[in-house]
Amino acid sequence: MVKQVVQLRINGEDYEVAVEPYRTLLDCIRDDIGLTGTKKGCDLGDCGACTVLVEGKSVNSCLMLAVEAQGKDVTTIEGLAQNGNLHPLQEAFIQYGAVQCGYCTPGMILSAKALLDENPHPTELEVRQAIAGNLCRCTGYVKIVEAIMAVAGTG
Amino acid sequence: MRFEFVQPSALQEAMQFLASHQDEAAILAGGTDILVQVKQKKRLPKYLVNIKGVSGLDGITYNGQGLRLGALTTIRTIETSPIIKEKYPVLAEAAATIGSVQVRNRGTLGGNLCNASPAADMAAPLIALGATARILGPQGERTVSMEEFFAGPGKTVLGPGEVLAEVAVPPPSPRSAGAYIKLGPRKAMDIAVVGVAAVVTLESQGDRCRDVRIALGSVAPIPLRAKKAETVLRGQVVSYDLAVTAGHKAMEEASPITDIRGSAEYRRDMVGVLTRRAVLRALEAART
Numbered sequence A: 001m002v003k004q005v006v007q008l009r010i011n012g013e014d015y016e017v018a019v020e021p022y023r024t025l026l027d028c029i030r031d032d033i034g035l036t037g038t039k040k041g042c043d044l045g046d047c048g049a050c051t052v053l054v055e056g057k058s059v060n061s062c063l064m065l066a067v068e069a070q071g072k073d074v075t076t077i078e079g080l081a082q083n084g085n086l087h088p089l090q091e092a093f094i095q096y097g098a099v100q101c102g103y104c105t106p107g108m109i110l111s112a113k114a115l116l117d118e119n120p121h122p123t124e125l126e127v128r129q130a131i132a133g134n135l136c137r138c139t140g141y142v143k144i145v146e147a148i149m150a151v152a153g154t155g
Numbered sequence B: 001m002r003f004e005f006v007q008p009s010a011l012q013e014a015m016q017f018l019a020s021h022q023d024e025a026a027i028l029a030g031g032t033d034i035l036v037q038v039k040q041k042k043r044l045p046k047y048l049v050n051i052k053g054v055s056g057l058d059g060i061t062y063n064g065q066g067l068r069l070g071a072l073t074t075i076r077t078i079e080t081s082p083i084i085k086e087k088y089p090v091l092a093e094a095a096a097t098i099g100s101v102q103v104r105n106r107g108t109l110g111g112n113l114c115n116a117s118p119a120a121d122m123a124a125p126l127i128a129l130g131a132t133a134r135i136l137g138p139q140g141e142r143t144v145s146m147e148e149f150f151a152g153p154g155k156t157v158l159g160p161g162e163v164l165a166e167v168a169v170p171p172p173s174p175r176s177a178g179a180y181i182k183l184g185p186r187k188a189m190d191i192a193v194v195g196v197a198a199v200v201t202l203e204s205q206g207d208r209c210r211d212v213r214i215a216l217g218s219v220a221p222i223p224l225r226a227k228k229a230e231t232v233l234r235g236q237v238v239s240y241d242l243a244v245t246a247g248h249k250a251m252e253e254a255s256p257i258t259d260i261r262g263s264a265e266y267r268r269d270m271v272g273v274l275t276r277r278a279v280l281r282a283l284e285a286a287r288t
Ligand SMILES: Cc1cc2nc3c(=O)[nH]c(=O)nc-3n(C[C@H](O)[C@H](O)[C@H](O)COP(=O)(O)OP(=O)(O)OC[C@H]3O[C@@H](n4cnc5c(N)ncnc54)[C@H](O)[C@@H]3O)c2cc1C
Pocket: A044, A045, A046, B026, B027, B028, B029, B030, B031, B032, B033, B034, B035, B036, B071, B072, B075, B097, B098, B099, B100, B103, B106, B107, B108, B109, B110, B111, B112, B113, B114, B115, B119, B120, B121, B122, B158, B162, B163, B164, B165, B189, B190, B191, B192
């Protein structure tokens, strides 16, 4: 199959990769670009482990083709820390014990970031709705919700 | 997963390609249905035709003629649009029940309808609102009412090369309101076991019901308009008991199946309960 060249801007850096048309953005980010913070769980849109931001909006990167991301601005978990300092959400997840195995954490934090960028002071219900598409098999969600509310100043 | 990717920039080009590769090509909108189906090998199109580069299929307009929703309008946009929340809150309410934020950010209205699942959450409220589908094809343009748009599970009335371009919703009547109630195992991320939409319009004065439209999801091969249930209510002052009777009529109209999400008996019972609740809730909202 003929590969297509795709230009992506990931965490502010420009990348050019040649991909098959059926390559998902998820596989492209992990295997072609080598940023493995984004996780693959179900590969079907159900678990949210693959959540990244495209033009600021949260999407399941397993349900988006790399060719569809041509020219788009993508944020992955690697893009959150600035100058060696963790993002406030990352700090809060550590502080509140919202990370256990960590597999859901990158997607969870990006869903939370998308929420807070749009709605800086969400209610608990709004937080829970925002992370409804991110499954966590370890924490029971309570600490995750607390961590997000703490960053929002509504906890 | 394997296919070729076709990226037309004009609608004409897209329709021609689709018409000449009928069984081999499928439209890709948000991909939240079709990419899952391709990964699960339920569909194996040779070509996916991305219509997101085609102009004129996106956007929301509202004026005296009503609401127009481009097929590429995302579910998230419908959920959060101020004009939809003000004029057609039932649509925003239904959109909010679909999947997750991530799914709603990618998933489109056109995809939800053209995937033609009997459980598609946008279908029942649009049928209840009297919406129409504007279809463009190699032979030109045609308009089909939303209740006639579905032909069976996974099937619509779209012919070779035809594309759903837009959904039009008539202006809301004064003293009218809608409700959509979705029953699912989880509050989020699950498709409906039963979904019921009702839109009630009251006479300009008093409590008499001038018009009512009811649509049922997940309980028939297609999203179904419950006309007999409507007849029970139209022209009447709707009491609780009358809403119960309408619910019983809707149960007769439904033809549910048993699957992992629920038995046919349970679904039929829930049609009765949810029809009653949706009618009473819409009625209450129409009064205020
Ligand atoms: C985790 C998850 C949860 C979900 N939850 C729900 C839910 O709760 N309720 C619900 O209703 N759905 C749900 N869905 C299904 C799906 O997200 C929606 O149906 C969505 O609106 C589909 O839109 P899309 O743009 O992604 O469609 P696509 O996958 O791009 O397309 C779907 C079908 O429609 C055709 N098509 C698309 N646009 C057009 C057009 N303009 N003209 C002609 N044909 C067209 C395509 O060829 C394809 O056959 C869920 C999906 C996932 C992955």
